[in-house]
Amino acid sequence: MKYGFSHRVRYMKSSAVRDILKVVNKGDVISFAGGMPDENLFPVDAIQGAFNKAITSGNKALQYGETEGVFELREQLADRMAKKGINRHPDNILVTSGSQQAIDLFARVMFNPGDIVLTENPTYLAAIQVFESYETNIVAVDSDDDGMIEEDLEEKIVRLKPKCIYVVPTYSNPGGKVWSLERRKTLLALAKKYHVVIFEDDPYGDIKFDKASSPPSIASMDDNKIVLYTSTFSKTVVPAMRIGWIVGPHQIIRIMAQAKQATDLHTNSISQHALIHLINDFDLDGHIQSLRNTYLERMHVMKDLLEQVKSDDLSYIVPKGGMFFWVNMPKFVNTGELLKTAVDEGVAFVPGAPFYVSNPQQNTMRLNFTNASPEQIKIGMERLVSVINANQYESVMQ
Amino acid sequence: MKYGFSHRVRYMKSSAVRDILKVVNKGDVISFAGGMPDENLFPVDAIQGAFNKAITSGNKALQYGETEGVFELREQLADRMAKKGINRHPDNILVTSGSQQAIDLFARVMFNPGDIVLTENPTYLAAIQVFESYETNIVAVDSDDDGMIEEDLEEKIVRLKPKCIYVVPTYSNPGGKVWSLERRKTLLALAKKYHVVIFEDDPYGDIKFDKASSPPSIASMDDNKIVLYTSTFSKTVVPAMRIGWIVGPHQIIRIMAQAKQATDLHTNSISQHALIHLINDFDLDGHIQSLRNTYLERMHVMKDLLEQVKSDDLSYIVPKGGMFFWVNMPKFVNTGELLKTAVDEGVAFVPGAPFYVSNPQQNTMRLNFTNASPEQIKIGMERLVSVINANQYESVMQ
Numbered sequence: 001m002k003y004g005f006s007h008r009v010r011y012m013k014s015s016a017v018r019d020i021l022k023v024v025n026k027g028d029v030i031s032f033a034g035g036m037p038d039e040n041l042f043p044v045d046a047i048q049g050a051f052n053k054a055i056t057s058g059n060k061a062l063q064y065g066e067t068e069g070v071f072e073l074r075e076q077l078a079d080r081m082a083k084k085g086i087n088r089h090p091d092n093i094l095v096t097s098g099s100q101q102a103i104d105l106f107a108r109v110m111f112n113p114g115d116i117v118l119t120e121n122p123t124y125l126a127a128i129q130v131f132e133s134y135e136t137n138i139v140a141v142d143s144d145d146d147g148m149i150e151e152d153l154e155e156k157i158v159r160l161k162p163k164c165i166y167v168v169p170t171y172s173n174p175g176g177k178v179w180s181l182e183r184r185k186t187l188l189a190l191a192k193k194y195h196v197v198i199f200e201d202d203p204y205g206d207i208k209f210d211k212a213s214s215p216p217s218i219a220s221m222d223d224n225k226i227v228l229y230t231s232t233f234s235k236t237v238v239p240a241m242r243i244g245w246i247v248g249p250h251q252i253i254r255i256m257a258q259a260k261q262a263t264d265l266h267t268n269s270i271s272q273h274a275l276i277h278l279i280n281d282f283d284l285d286g287h288i289q290s291l292r293n294t295y296l297e298r299m300h301v302m303k304d305l306l307e308q309v310k311s312d313d314l315s316y317i318v319p320k321g322g323m324f325f326w327v328n329m330p331k332f333v334n335t336g337e338l339l340k341t342a343v344d345e346g347v348a349f350v351p352g353a354p355f356y357v358s359n360p361q362q363n364t365m366r367l368n369f370t371n372a373s374p375e376q377i378k379i380g381m382e383r384l385v386s387v388i389n390a391n392q393y394e395s396v397m398q
Numbered sequence: 399m400k401y402g403f404s405h406r407v408r409y410m411k412s413s414a415v416r417d418i419l420k421v422v423n424k425g426d427v428i429s430f431a432g433g434m435p436d437e438n439l440f441p442v443d444a445i446q447g448a449f450n451k452a453i454t455s456g457n458k459a460l461q462y463g464e465t466e467g468v469f470e471l472r473e474q475l476a477d478r479m480a481k482k483g484i485n486r487h488p489d490n491i492l493v494t495s496g497s498q499q500a501i502d503l504f505a506r507v508m509f510n511p512g513d514i515v516l517t518e519n520p521t522y523l524a525a526i527q528v529f530e531s532y533e534t535n536i537v538a539v540d541s542d543d544d545g546m547i548e549e550d551l552e553e554k555i556v557r558l559k560p561k562c563i564y565v566v567p568t569y570s571n572p573g574g575k576v577w578s579l580e581r582r583k584t585l586l587a588l589a590k591k592y593h594v595v596i597f598e599d600d601p602y603g604d605i606k607f608d609k610a611s612s613p614p615s616i617a618s619m620d621d622n623k624i625v626l627y628t629s630t631f632s633k634t635v636v637p638a639m640r641i642g643w644i645v646g647p648h649q650i651i652r653i654m655a656q657a658k659q660a661t662d663l664h665t666n667s668i669s670q671h672a673l674i675h676l677i678n679d680f681d682l683d684g685h686i687q688s689l690r691n692t693y694l695e696r697m698h699v700m701k702d703l704l705e706q707v708k709s710d711d712l713s714y715i716v717p718k719g720g721m722f723f724w725v726n727m728p729k730f731v732n733t734g735e736l737l738k739t740a741v742d743e744g745v746a747f748v749p750g751a752p753f754y755v756s757n758p759q760q761n762t763m764r765l766n767f768t769n770a771s772p773e774q775i776k777i778g779m780e781r782l783v784s785v786i787n788a789n790q791y792e793s794v795m796q
Contacts, residue, residue, distance in 0.1 A: 001624065004561055037461075051453060
């Protein structure tokens, strides 16, 4: 039988990353492809204790719950954000099934087909996926290492009248960038001037390597009028819980909660209650600090090996946080092609092209350094370096 | 600031049930409003054991997982469904964040604005909510106690060319009906004849009171061509886990999985792994049998008190399963108005009108008998009976 699907199905793509992960999980391939934390670093004992408390501390926790999220968790989130200068009432917070759902619910209540979204280029793959599924037009703003460039941003706001500007300003995925304070202020000022909502996606803000403080979030400079800010516990506690949150103007959050009601009623509340206990009983900030140290060390292992192939043609930024190296290869390289050879040699990465909104650069790749151990990173990078070198040799021979 | 929301926001409604629940949770009100199981009957020890195993049996369970759901759980679901005559491969199953998400994802991949969905009238409130949010036109098919009536169903299929027929044929919400075998066969035959997908929503099938077997599900009579079938563990284990599933033609399930990827990546996998252990280690079917016995007893307590107000003008079907009495009050009664008095007197129910797709009957109400204890049901129903009697007296005096 032929089924009549909705038009939006045409705009739905499977994530390149997740498709690669399916292949990579088989066999002896060392993967730098996913955006996954290292499961060996999960605080299993603390999680077990938290779930035990959640399950045995009264059966109400196992019953249907409020769509907005368990209030006590929202209070804790408000406290934690306040420490970072984002002062918001718990009523302005919606607990979501991962921050991915925050992006989806936002898109659901905001976008009509044809609406414009401005983004960086490259940007977070699964945000592109969501925006495209709502039939929006995604337009890239010219950016450099400090963030979006004012002139191009203003010109595009004025000309295109976007509904939203989506940014990952802190340890961006995939680029690993940190926006400067000045660029953050400029973005906020322009958004206010022209009444455009900013969606600040911050899954990696806690994974910082710099001793110096990173620039404040854009949300912390807003009076809760124009910035939606989302983050997650997937990178700092465990992904399997699927707990994220979003904070922003009450009017938008309220309507997103209504959309969530129809979508999945509410987020898994055993996990929400467990998280409440975890935050109360466990030194989560100490745990995050130890993750930073471990991931910083791994970043250095990867960097040391990348240096072997560094050249005028092969460049990367040394990340100040987050989970990724973003590598620009020589122009003639197609990393999609290179991946096949790499997987044969036992190493995987994500080709950069799918992260682009326009002008996909086929010579880019994203390398994750948090999921593999330092030993694996070393072996995997040696394999990758030899694949890169062989590729360069081949190209010279052609 | 004024925010520019999407058009679909206009079609999004908050659920009347959830809004009532918010009021009812305060104070000494006995509520027959929700569709909730009794939290005192939750198998807490077994759940605790299952979560402990899930959390300590390898950190992979705490990592990102497959969008389709943990394969072992899908195998168990296939086994459990096979026992009910629904023979499907695990690859045709998608694990969802509650069966609510199954409805939403289905709607997302199937419906364009203006598409027609045929339903019973009244039908499940939150399904109406979802279908309306995708700007479909929902059209009611004439039904009696045995299900949809063939002539009206065929006439509407031919004339309106619906994309889907949504039904809750077993212990329906809110009506408490069970479709006859004949009507199930007729629906399937017509759907096949005219190539219309059937969405069979079966959250209550396991809560059966009859010793005799209930008619087979519509899915069990299909060769996986035309029926999507969804169910949930919310009623039989705990709602807080938010685990449901949907099974159907591979082509549709595959595209729904793609939609889910963008929506929330995957369902909470700690809960999925816990459920695997629960199904392996715990006598879930024995637990379900004991729920049936307990809920049957409560249904009888409610029935005995309803009989005090039964008349030619006030009728109800004695449910053969599920969680609800559906009461038809005298024509002059507006149950929305009656609810205010009832809450003042310490008892709540859901007015029937929001469950209607068209021609809302203001004189109907839904009463849940699973959440309150027999003693509470008695007190609550005595309150409700006196509210109903006072209302009848008032109307006579007017």
